[in-house]
Amino acid sequence: MGEQQPIDAFLLEHAADAVIAIDADRMILSWNRGAEDIYGFTAAEAVGRPLLDLTAPDDQAAETHAHLDHIFDASAGAVGSFEGLRKRKDGLLIYIASTGRRLASNPAISASAAPAVVLSDKDVTHARVSRDSKMLENRFRDVFDLMPDAIVVLNATGRIVLANKQAEDLFGYSHGVLVGEPVECLLPERLRAAHFGHRANYIRHPRVRAMGIGLELHGLRADGVEIPVDVSLSPLETPEGTLVLSAIRNATERRQFETQLRDKNAQLAAAMQAKDRFLATMSHELRTPLNAVIGFTGTLLMRLAGPLTEEQERQLRTIRTSGRHLLSLINDLLDLARMDADKLDLSMERIDCQDIIEAVMTALRPQSDSKGLSVILEMPPAQLMVWTDRRALTQIVTNIAANAVKFCDHGTVRVSLRSLPEAGSGGVAIAVADTGIGIRAEHMPTLFDAFSRLSADGAEREGTGLGLHISKRLADRLGARIEVSSTLGAGSVFTLVLPGE
Amino acid sequence: MAPRVLIIEDHADSRELMHFLLSRSGYDVICAADGVEGLEAARRTQPDLIISDIQIPRLNGFQVAAAIAADPNLRHIPLIAVTASAMAGDRETIVRSGFHDYVSKPIEPETFVVQIARFLNPGTGL
Numbered sequence: 001m002g003e004q005q006p007i008d009a010f011l012l013e014h015a016a017d018a019v020i021a022i023d024a025d026r027m028i029l030s031w032n033r034g035a036e037d038i039y040g041f042t043a044a045e046a047v048g049r050p051l052l053d054l055t056a057p058d059d060q061a062a063e064t065h066a067h068l069d070h071i072f073d074a075s076a077g078a079v080g081s082f083e084g085l086r087k088r089k090d091g092l093l094i095y096i097a098s099t100g101r102r103l104a105s106n107p108a109i110s111a112s113a114a115p116a117v118v119l120s121d122k123d124v125t126h127a128r129v130s131r132d133s134k135m136l137e138n139r140f141r142d143v144f145d146l147m148p149d150a151i152v153v154l155n156a157t158g159r160i161v162l163a164n165k166q167a168e169d170l171f172g173y174s175h176g177v178l179v180g181e182p183v184e185c186l187l188p189e190r191l192r193a194a195h196f197g198h199r200a201n202y203i204r205h206p207r208v209r210a211m212g213i214g215l216e217l218h219g220l221r222a223d224g225v226e227i228p229v230d231v232s233l234s235p236l237e238t239p240e241g242t243l244v245l246s247a248i249r250n251a252t253e254r255r256q257f258e259t260q261l262r263d264k265n266a267q268l269a270a271a272m273q274a275k276d277r278f279l280a281t282m283s284h285e286l287r288t289p290l291n292a293v294i295g296f297t298g299t300l301l302m303r304l305a306g307p308l309t310e311e312q313e314r315q316l317r318t319i320r321t322s323g324r325h326l327l328s329l330i331n332d333l334l335d336l337a338r339m340d341a342d343k344l345d346l347s348m349e350r351i352d353c354q355d356i357i358e359a360v361m362t363a364l365r366p367q368s369d370s371k372g373l374s375v376i377l378e379m380p381p382a383q384l385m386v387w388t389d390r391r392a393l394t395q396i397v398t399n400i401a402a403n404a405v406k407f408c409d410h411g412t413v414r415v416s417l418r419s420l421p422e423a424g425s426g427g428v429a430i431a432v433a434d435t436g437i438g439i440r441a442e443h444m445p446t447l448f449d450a451f452s453r454l455s456a457d458g459a460e461r462e463g464t465g466l467g468l469h470i471s472k473r474l475a476d477r478l479g480a481r482i483e484v485s486s487t488l489g490a491g492s493v494f495t496l497v498l499p500g501e
Numbered sequence: 502m503a504p505r506v507l508i509i510e511d512h513a514d515s516r517e518l519m520h521f522l523l524s525r526s527g528y529d530v531i532c533a534a535d536g537v538e539g540l541e542a543a544r545r546t547q548p549d550l551i552i553s554d555i556q557i558p559r560l561n562g563f564q565v566a567a568a569i570a571a572d573p574n575l576r577h578i579p580l581i582a583v584t585a586s587a588m589a590g591d592r593e594t595i596v597r598s599g600f601h602d603y604v605s606k607p608i609e610p611e612t613f614v615v616q617i618a619r620f621l622n623p624g625t626g627l
Contacts (some may be wrong), residue, residue, distance in 0.1 A: 289514070291606045292606060294608075295608045295609075299525075304522070
């Protein structure tokens with residue numbers, strides 16, 4: 001026996017397996033070189049410490065405990081086996097196959113009289129990975145290779161058991177090389193340590209996690225280049241335990257698009273602000289010079305600056321007409337721009353329709369008088385109130401009434417106000433009828449288009465071609481509509497139908 | 502003595518137009534190019550009527566109106582706004598801000614003097 005001992009010690013030291021002795025308190029008594037290789041702790045680090053603290057993953061502690069209890073409870077010489085997860089010093093999980101034998105108290109290894117256990121642990125990680133890998137390859141490889149995304153399947157130790165063609169291409173590895181590697185090889189160095197923790201958590205509480213939920217993830221290609229990735233995770237239950245399936249997508253393009261989109265949005269917001277400022281100053285800036293043009297043309301025509309020849313007066317009238325036309329174009333365009341920018345703020349209030357109609361017709365009096373038209377207002381005996389925006393209503397009524405005056409060379413412009421017959425609707429209709437030239441049937445469809453300047457008699461008439469277009473859009477905003485009926489040569493009727501409150 | 506009208510208007514052409522129309526009509530016209538200058542001129546010359554643009558530098562038309570209303574020596578003077586942003590809703594804002602009336606730009610020379618004359622005391626001879 002005495003000569004045998006150094007040889008035993010030599011064999012023990014050089015056995016490929018981890019040979020570990022523990023006492024009844026599960027404290028490590030002995031730790032061979034095989035244990036150092038498998039677990040990464042030196043004998044000096046291991047001896048005297050609780051085995052479970054050192055090598056059992058947190059969630060495996062209870063199971064390991066039970067296994068050891070089982071051996072300790074058996075009679076001396078009994079053998080117990082166990083296969084499960086162990087934790088290495090570097091945090092990596094491994095599969096071990098452990099066989100334990102209970103010893104009677106033995107002064108060779110322990111001074112105490114308590115029983116001890118000798119464990120012989122074999123690292124079977126590689127075997128497990130190949131087994132899982134083969135199982136998966138057989139069942140899923142074809143399916144995974146057909147998927148658009150890179151697929152990487154991990155087992156509980158975080159080692160890759162399957163990587164489809166797309167994954168090998170994405171990360172730049174040749175076929176089969178990734179199997180057996182810890183998944184951290186696909187991560188940049190700086191993220192690996194944190195990933196151990198995430199992975200251990202995930203294995204404990206596996207759940208489906210969708211791709212692209214605001215995480216900026218990064219992958220590392222075989223050539224050392226980092227790529228942005230989107231990753232989805234889902235547990236994959238197999239008879240051999242829970243695996244983790246992760247689908248990985250190259251997010252380079254998506255993140256570029258996102259960045260571009262953000263930049264574009266910022267630019268757009270700035271442009272909108274600039275447009276708003278522009279609109280605000282435009283109104284003032286464009287009208288100011290026209291003030292001088294129209295004003296001084298007027299003073300000249302009033303002969304305040306001296307006498308005029310007939311030709312001078314004719315030309316000055318042309319300037320004034322053009323100036324006024326330009327002014328209404330500017331006003332209309334600003335209205336359109338405001339509507340396009342949704343800057344047209346409506347302030348709804350209760351409004352007496354008759355007030356609006358009378359104000360509009362009074363403003364149009366110079367034009368209707370100069371053409372010798374008779375203007376008839378047909379108002380109901382009682383006040384008719386509507387809930388609407390004063391400015392928009394005034395503008396619509398002005399536009400349709402001004403058109404009536406413009407396209408009517410003799411006869412009557414009749415403006416009538418009535419409540420709508422539908423019981424309790426509260427709606428009103430404002431109709432403007434003229435005895436003018438009427439509208440050609442073929443002009444009807446484009447009547448409300450922008451810059452649609454249509455004249456049944458072909459005569460040149462003042463106007464921007466925007467009046468009806470703006471009126472229609474304002475009516476839409478008010479929830480109102482404009483109806484038209486016309487007889488060529490006999491006149492037209494434009495009816496604004498306003499909804500009730 | 503001719504009634505005195507103070508014009509507060511930053512735009513030279515518009516100022517000249519109003520000055521021309523009113524002086525041709527026999528008024529004693531004083532001009533100022535911004536709100537601060539306008540208020541100083543008002544205190545110094547005690548005009549019978551003040552015409553002020555709304556968008557003017559240093560003090561805008563509304564601020565001028567408030568300053569005039571707060572000044573016991575000026576608050577009796579009729580105040581007319583001249584504005585290029587003449588929208589139906591603006592009229593109420595302007596009148597509520599202490600102006601007696603407003604003239605929208607562009608000024609129509611034929612009606613401008615008539616409109617202004619309504620606010621001058623008939624007892625002044627016009």
